[in-house]
Amino acid sequence: xxxxxxxxxxxxxxxxxxxxxxxxxxxxxxxxxxxxxxxxxxxxxxxxxxxxxxxxxxxxxxxxxxxxxxxxxxxxxxxxxxxxxxxxxxxxxxxxxxxxxxxxxxxxxxxxxxxxxxxxxxxxxxxxxxxxxxxxxxxxxxxxxxxxxxxxxxxxxxxxxxxxxxxxxxxxxxxxxxxx
Amino acid sequence: xxxxxxxxxxxxxxxxxxxxxxxxxxxxxxxxxxxxxxxxxxxxxxxxxxxxxxxxxxxxxxxxxxxxxxxxxxxxxxxxxxxxxxxxxxxxxxxxxxxxxxx
Numbered sequence: 001x002x003x004x005x006x007x008x009x010x011x012x013x014x015x016x017x018x019x020x021x022x023x024x025x026x027x028x029x030x031x032x033x034x035x036x037x038x039x040x041x042x043x044x045x046x047x048x049x050x051x052x053x054x055x056x057x058x059x060x061x062x063x064x065x066x067x068x069x070x071x072x073x074x075x076x077x078x079x080x081x082x083x084x085x086x087x088x089x090x091x092x093x094x095x096x097x098x099x100x101x102x103x104x105x106x107x108x109x110x111x112x113x114x115x116x117x118x119x120x121x122x123x124x125x126x127x128x129x130x131x132x133x134x135x136x137x138x139x140x141x142x143x144x145x146x147x148x149x150x151x152x153x154x155x156x157x158x159x160x161x162x163x164x165x166x167x168x169x170x171x172x173x174x175x176x177x178x179x180x
Numbered sequence: 181x182x183x184x185x186x187x188x189x190x191x192x193x194x195x196x197x198x199x200x201x202x203x204x205x206x207x208x209x210x211x212x213x214x215x216x217x218x219x220x221x222x223x224x225x226x227x228x229x230x231x232x233x234x235x236x237x238x239x240x241x242x243x244x245x246x247x248x249x250x251x252x253x254x255x256x257x258x259x260x261x262x263x264x265x266x267x268x269x270x271x272x273x274x275x276x277x278x279x280x281x282x283x
Contacts, residue, residue, distance in 0.1 A: 109237075109238055110238045112242075134241065134244060134245050134248070135241075135257075136240060136241045136244045136245075136255070136257070137241070137260075138237065139237055139238060139241040141241060141245065159238055159241060
């Protein structure tokens with residue numbers, strides 16, 4: 001696993017399959033609670049594909065309002081979780097000069113062939129699956145799906161924007177940090 | 181040259197092939213981009229982006245994926261000129277086909 005020893009110069013390019021704990025996810029994503037929907041990445045091939053877990057608990061901030069007497073995870077947040085996994089996959093392939101990956105965010109540009117097949121409630125464990133698809137110009141297609149106990153709860157093709165050089169917009173620069 | 185001779189000439193065959201390819205592309209574009217167009221609204225030379233059909237960059241990605249899966253080709257990353265019109269896409273597919281058969 002990358003960064004466990006805290007070394008900044010460790011090359012990650014040769015590592016084909018990773019798993020990531022919470023702290024490592026924070027290094028690759030600008031998202032933070034209560035809008036971080038990945039608990040653990042269990043399989044990751046940088047730039048290609050990934051699988052991750054999102055445990056849904058009754059403490060989720062959004063369940064207070066959706067709905068007060070009938071807690072259901074909003075379907076679009078399941079898609080958001082998949083999109084965040086897509087950002088992790090791309091960030092892991094996008095190393096900075098120091099050899100460490102850059103945090104990445106892609107902005108949603110489109111959602112297609114989307115289906116919500118089952119309600120997601122507290123106690124459910126979502127297994128998120130994302131495969132990176134075709135890239136053209138500044139757009140990237142992601143094939144995403146979420147499963148709970150082996151049955152599909154949601155699936156979609158998501159399109160996100162990237163910068164002209166094919167990388168996600170970099171949010172880890174000092175200027176970006178100051179602007180926040 | 182009689183009409184029968186003309187219809188059997190290689191040039192006529194090429195024209196018929198081209199015409200079939202263009203119609204197949206028009207169908208693919210309408211279907212994959214869910215465009216509700218009459219068949220005469222999309223001319224072979226109608227610009228797909230900007231003026232003309234005014235497709236956007238998301239349509240471009242969908243179109244590239246549709247063409248690649250339908251014709252088993254790879255559209256090069258710098259290939260915006262290929263997507264200019266139905267005719268330019270047809271030219272690209274013919275050039276790929278010729279490249280493959282001469283290789």
